[in-house]
Amino acid sequence: MQLISPVDSVFLLGESREHPMHVGGLQLFEPPAGAGPDFVRDLHEQMVAYTDFQPTFRKHPATVLGGIVDLGWTLDDDVDLDYHLRRSALPRPGRIRDLLELISRVHGTLLDRHRPLWEAYLIEGLPDDRFAVYTKVHHCLLDGVSALRLAERTLSTDPEETEVRVPWSLPPRERPKRSLPASAANRALSTLGGTLGGAAESLAGLAPSALTLARAALVEQQLTLPFRAPKTMFNVKIGGARRVAAQSWPLERIRRVKAAAGPVTVNDIVLAMCAGALRMYLQEQNALPDAPLVAMVPVSLRTEAEANAGGNQVGTILCNLATDVEDAGARLTAIGESTRGNKKVFSELPRLQALALSALMIAPLGLGSVPGFVASAPPPFNVVISNVPGPSQPLYWQGARLGGHYPFSIVLDGLALNITLVSNNDHLDFGLVGCRRSVPHLQRLLNHLEDALKDLERAVGA
Template identity: 70%
Template structure:
């Protein structure tokens, strides 16, 4: 067996029926010209014949002292692919709405800890001829960035490439081994950074949190999203042209991600106003950022930093709201840019401590929220991608809702689009799909404010 890292173990320890701890993705594909009615069936038959599984996809919690443990991995030598990969079809009329209803139910179910912690579904029956893939992997195995990169590596920009690749068979990218001296130096440096966190924590906190005005947790207002949740989920998804975000970016000098956050802020403001639940003080978003080096992108486990951003939802004017968001993000990024990676991870752990505290029974209902929502922008493909000749039409990441964090927004770039995936507690976030309309309205408001 292999010991589970403390960070990855946290996702296992914190999981319950109300809090499934997997990250997922929904991908929509347009079959190639001339594809017959058995196109998806033939792909399924090809995939299930492959019995080559990489170690990450053979892992499940091992048994210690007679029970399932959250501290050590066991590895299956014989993975039951017929269990992990399912083929299903939508009921008529096969609308995207029907697909999202199926995905909502799949996303709310727990992964079986007696088996490797991942599942995938090939879904056909959409009325427009497209098919979908929904896949989920436990967060203890892969973070969202690593899962997305594996999904992209299973595809190709060549529409004529008919090799069928799947994430669980892909070997890690080869990289040049580092000299022993360099490796030793890295270990010493890392240990030094960790040790330095103890005696320097006070000065680090003062410099980062006071002098540089880093956005602090537990100063966010209480909203309808910051409540205890149930286990059922609702998923919503939509794509927007990247050119629209770049138009606002070029007109204002903000970043594309600033524009995304401003769009989300406008949508949240409208949604909360619709429910007569908009607080007087601004919402705060937790924005994850990857701290991996390039050669570490295919590694398992988690290495994610976090920034807290003022969403300025108390500002009515969309242009001024964007300016406030851009200022908040710039100030917070500056703090992280000046820290070694180990200290950046430690500071991120402090800023995102509310995620772990949300797993403590009663915390979400009795304490102020550390932040109101997680909004994550995951790197995706910058060119059109294909899988067995089928074009990737939509690539919607779907993440985790928690007690006190009933709504999550995750997006990724997909060629000329930004694809948004929304996940909400089915009980606590009513009419989740209405947020899609508010997102469109908020982006249009930004365009009008810029004279576009």
């Protein structure tokens, strides 16, 4: 029996009906020219032919000594693919709204721990013969970034390729070996949940730099620290039901704003879009606080000189979203200053210490399970906004073009909203997840994101 690692066990021990600990992804496909009415049925028949399952897709927690759980893994020798792969059809007229309502329900249900911890859905019935694939996998098996990368490996840059690849049969890629601290920290920082799981490991590297961090954070006042965020409607105890929303924006629009705005990054523009949308949404709910919202943001800590260097240098900063500022241009300036100032502190630290400080930033989320903590304590931050690099060219699946690739992550007590986006060829694909009870009318945030981008375009003359 293989033991479950301490990092992976965090996601099993922390899971409950109110807190499903899986990540999901929705891929939207356009069929190739000349595809017949049986195209999706033929795809399904080819998918079910893959019965060679990689170990990751055979795992689920074992029961040891008759009652001890979440200690070790067991691997199923006979995976019930009819259970894990499900073919569904939307009722006519098959609107995107109907698709997202289906995904909302599925994303809020727990995975069966008596089976391998993943499910896949092949969904047809969309206009123009489009179809979708939704996959969810428990975070103890794969983090969000790894799941996205695996999904991309099933696709091809060749629209003429006819092979159908499925994630459960793909062998793992060979990766160069790294030292334990760096690999553990980088895996931990790839998503919010990973960061939580790796906090304890990474904090060990913090002690040697305590004086340096204290000077940077407390004396120079460049670093945004936890527990300075205002209380909002997002920072509450959550229920188990979810609502998701998804939409794409042309990357060229964001780049034009960046070119016209000056010393800001594409990620700063994304943060400004989200900040503007959150401001509008909270105003609608009569719930906009006077103090600015604070976002937890995974960022690259690489300098321009290191842009072409190998390896990873990823950290977690807290960003002032300037939601108290009415003017979109001034809000973007404030966000750019916040991200630059926070990244500057990290860039002056050795890598291990910077990663340890990142873990320290989000460590207070571990207190969310303490009774009364979420209700009584100020939130460490208000929302998670994560921008993940994706494919830079069109991808295909048996000739069907990937139109959208929307990631759906985890929400937690005190963090009822998560915004994750992936770059996909010439678009940015946004995936929003919210607690269905705590974040009403989540889809309105999509309209507000568009309005926020238009405000930015007007503000900078793009």
